[in-house]
Each structure stands twice: as C-alpha cells, then as structure tokens.
Amino acid sequence: MSLISSVRNTLVPIHKAGYPFIAVFFVVSLLLGLLWEPLMWVGFLLTAWCAYFFRDPIRITPLDDDLVISPADGRVSSIARIVPPVELDLGIEPMLRISVFMNVFNCHVNRAPMRGSITKIAYRAGQFVNAELDKASSENERNGLVIETAHGAIGVVQIAGLVARRIICWAQPGEIVDAGQRFGLIRFGSRLDVFLPAGAEPRVSLGQLAIAGETVLAEFSSDKGPTVSRRG
Structure with a gap:
C-alpha cells in the first residue's frame, strides 16, 4: 500500500459544515501568537479539536x-x-x-x-x-x-x-x-x-x-x- 493510500485510510473525513469554524480557530490562533507565542500553540490545539469535532467517518450500517x-x-x-x-x-x-x-x-x-x-x-x-x-x-x-x-x-x-x-x-x-x-x-x-x-x-x-x-x-x-x- 502506498503512503498516500495509508494516509487517506487513516484520516477521517471532515464534514463541510466544520470548515468555517476550523478556519476561524486557525486564524485566531495566529493572531494570538502575535501577542504571546504560547497562546498560538493553545489555539492550534483547539483548532485540532475543532477538526476532530466535525469529523464524518464512514460507517457500516x-x-x-x-x-x-x-x-x-x-x-x-x-x-x-x-x-x-x-x-x-x-x-x-x-x-x-x-x-x-x-x-x-x-x-x-x-x-x-x-x-x-x-x-x-x-x-x-x-x-x-x-x-x-x-x-x-x-x-x-x-x-x-x-x-x-x-x-x-x-x-x-x-x-x-x-x-x-x-x-x-x-x-x-x-x-x-x-x-x-x-x-x-x-x-x-x-x-x-x-x-x-x-x-x-x-x-x-x-x-x-x-x-x-x-x-x-x-x-x-x-x-x-x-x-x-x-x-x-
């Protein structure tokens, strides 16, 4: 199995309704980083959580x-x-x-x-x-x-x-x-x-x-x- 196929099978799709929120979290994280770098990393963690929240995995029904x-x-x-x-x-x-x-x-x-x-x-x-x-x-x-x-x-x-x-x-x-x-x-x-x-x-x-x-x-x-x- 190729590396690309492995990544595709490992990563869970994200529902499109989550894209605006993930983008906002990411931009806010960058802005917070201008004030104090540790805040940027906290923001990135929250951005990752936001992406995880809007996951849309395949299910077997x-x-x-x-x-x-x-x-x-x-x-x-x-x-x-x-x-x-x-x-x-x-x-x-x-x-x-x-x-x-x-x-x-x-x-x-x-x-x-x-x-x-x-x-x-x-x-x-x-x-x-x-x-x-x-x-x-x-x-x-x-x-x-x-x-x-x-x-x-x-x-x-x-x-x-x-x-x-x-x-x-x-x-x-x-x-x-x-x-x-x-x-x-x-x-x-x-x-x-x-x-x-x-x-x-x-x-x-x-x-x-x-x-x-x-x-x-x-x-x-x-x-x-x-x-x-x-x-x-």
Whole structure:
C-alpha cells in the first residue's frame, strides 16, 4: 500500500459544515501568537479539536427494516416510555423513547435510524439546559423528524444542549431516507431522541456507548435470517 493510500485510510473525513469554524480557530490562533507565542500553540490545539469535532467517518450500517440504528454517537442516557413532543403529531400515548447523549468529543453528524419517508419536520425554539437532563426533551431547542417506516411512524428529535447553539437539518419533507443516511448535525454537545411505536424492543442498556449508523438501539422482529450491511 502506498503512503498516500495509508494516509487517506487513516484520516477521517471532515464534514463541510466544520470548515468555517476550523478556519476561524486557525486564524485566531495566529493572531494570538502575535501577542504571546504560547497562546498560538493553545489555539492550534483547539483548532485540532475543532477538526476532530466535525469529523464524518464512514460507517457500516445493517440493512434490515426491523432494526433501529443509532442516529448519533454517544452514550445511551435514557430508555423509557414517554409521550412524544406535541409538534410531531404522533399522538398522546407513551412511546418507547431511546436517548443518546453526545458530549463535545463525540462525532455530531446525525443519521436516520430507519429507512422510510420523512412526512414532517418540526422546529421548536427553547432553552439550552444540560441535554442529559430529562426535561431537555420538552424545554430545550429542538428539531423533530417524523419518518414513516415499515413498522409505522417514528420520531427522531435533535435536541440542543448546554453548549450547542445550532441545530442543522438538511433533510426535507417527502424525502426518502435509508437507515444510516446523514440528515443533519448539532454543533457542540447535544442529544438525539428516538420515539418508536409498539412492537419495538430495546437492544441497548443505559450507559452503553452507541455508534451512529451502526449500533442497533431496538428491534421489531428477531425471526429472520442473516443481515447485510451498507458502507456509507
């Protein structure tokens, strides 16, 4: 294998949404260096962290309509039956909610948990309390997607956190998404909630680390053959 190929396979791609931030961090580092050289090196470390934050690695996603794949990297912070946010129009009955909390060192690119059609996208302004708190689901700024799947409508909610100040969603109503497909990101610490209809059974535990596009959060049926996967 050539040196160029080795570097290409080692380095993780950076999402384009991070380029402006990385550039700002780099320029500020140079300016700080004019004042005091040690500040420049601190700035370069922060620039490297910024590039790491906006990484967008390739993931291997199981191709199975019975599986619910994690939409985010992070820690499973809640598994409960909760009434979904009213703006999703998913009814007033409790649904299985699995939450994944992302800290500032996790990859923040969000991926669709199941294959289906996006029937609704609803943004709601709110506060910026710690995303690990349960009340963050109802009080924080959030953006919700409703995806019609083979097992009914599911909700996917991007929730801003204590540090996060920008939710990005490039998906559109009517769009068909595949499981593991990128649909948005949240800048600097946040959380993803997945609301699932009856029949879904959790396949993760509280505190477990999840990988976006790969970790199975829940399953609708286990009576099936081998599962294939897709790289993306």
